[in-house]
Amino acid sequence: MGRTSRIEGFYKMGMAERIRIVKEFAELTPEEAMALTGFGGLNPDIPDKMIENAVGSFPVPLGIAVNFTINGKDYLIPMAIEEPSVVAAASNSAKMAREKGGFWTSSTAPVMIGQIQITGVKDPNRAKHVLLERKHEILDLANKQDPVLVKVGGGAKDLGVRIIHTLHGPSVIVHIHVDVRDAMGANAVNTMAEAVAPMVEEMTGGRVYLRILSNLATHRLARARAIWPKEALGGDEVVNGVIEAYVFADADPYRCATHNKGIMNGIDAVMLATGNDTRAIEAGAHAYAAMSGSYKPLTTFEKTPEGDLVGTIELPMAVGLIGGATKVHPTARACIKLLGVKTAQELGEVAAAVGLAQNLAALRALATVGIQKGHMSLHARNIAASAGCPPELIDEVVRVMIAEKKIRMDRAQEIVQELTREKSKQSKMG
């Protein structure tokens, strides 16, 4: 049997015990395990090399989602996020999906689009045809910019031309399609787009302005699907409730923005933990959601003939495993090792599965008890700890505060006193 991500009671353990388990799972070195904790802090050289005017770094909590099995392989998933409940929700969703085999994923090749904007073309249709007739010259020049990428099987593979209608009349837009392999690809694509711009001008007689990748990475998609048994979810009514929530998002952009936000809670957390560009992923996801002309959910939910719930997700996933923060940030590197992903495509598929899991958890909570209940228990734990509650009494104090719906410091302190009095009475008697 391979290593398992199904870890009973992970949430109840102390941080040291969790780190021990994670270290063993991924065979991390002591330095890598230390990097995950962030306790050593970032070597001050690193932020100074990453951005301008650096004064330090900004730590964000890093949690581990458990229970994920994706294409038959178990993953422990690092998630960097400041919001409570997200990691617990993903883990719980993954636990319920395990019964039917977990998540199944697929993706396209890692192809990014580089855009070249040509203005002032008198005869756009002729220009389009000339560019397409001579596309090999453009692609050859693009590929000369990155022989290493070409050597590993990537590079500029194809070219498309669109005529768009702007406020200033028609504009000819060249798309170069670049297989960027395990890179996020912005550098490779932008370099190529800039390099071919003069050739494109000469071919069309137009004037090139912008030469930049598109974050709407429609040729770099990741997909995931899973089945949640109706019994695990809480029965027929819960399945119906989740589907109603999906139908609501499909019909209403106000709801859909929040629906997709819930998905991105999971995806962004994985992206941040692995040193990826969260803004690029966000931009791509929301633009993709609006591709049909109306803003739509990135997921779908429907019933299987047996009455179980099946969910799917598809979105652009411009993620990298090499270069940028993924290379220089020690915590991001340790997170990538923990995930055990071998390609950027695999990382994208894992992130898609987390997004789907996150969405299911949110919709299930919303369609049943609401999301405040989940938030409340962590909030109550924080209040109990801030009120000076000894660790061995935290669970009980939290239970009482939630039952009374009084989650306040003064009440936490009172309960601690009551429990302590009770305990000392019992020990005198016994």
Ligand code: MEV
């Ligand atoms: C909160 O961060 C995310 C949710 O609002 C998502 C949703 O409403 O689907 C719970």
